[in-house]
Amino acid sequence: MEPTPEGKRRYADDAGHYRPARIPETRLACRCTESCAHPCLGRCGCAACLAAFEDWDSFGLLHSQDTA
Ligand SMILES: [Zn+2]
Ligand SMILES: [Zn+2]
Numbered sequence: 001m002e003p004t005p006e007g008k009r010r011y012a013d014d015a016g017h018y019r020p021a022r023i024p025e026t027r028l029a030c031r032c033t034e035s036c037a038h039p040c041l042g043r044c045g046c047a048a049c050l051a052a053f054e055d056w057d058s059f060g061l062l063h064s065q066d067t068a
Contacts, residue, residue, distance in 0.1 A: 003029040003048075006036065011048060018048035021055045 003016025007030025011018050017027040030048035032040050042050025 001029045001031070004031055004033060006030070006032045006034050007046070007048065010040075016048075018052050020051040021058075 003011070008016035010016075010032060011030050014027065016030050018030060019025075019027055028048040028051055031046045032044060032049060036044050036046070036049075039053065040046055040049040041053045042048075
């Protein structure tokens with residue numbers, strides 16, 4: 001599956017792909033469009049953004065502002 005042009009912008013480090021922290025040998029193509037939310041959280045069905053969201057959530061980064 002090829003990343004969309006928007007996916008290549010969002011994941012420019014790996015040409016539109018995201019590598020999940022748990023399975024870094026896997027490259028997920030971002031299928032987001034320009035109308036996608038920022039951050040997308042994978043609600044459009046994009047596996048790359050869903051995996052990225054799960055990684056951020058498991059690292060606790062989404063909640064880091066609560067303790068600041
Ligand atoms: Zn995406
Ligand atoms: Zn999306």
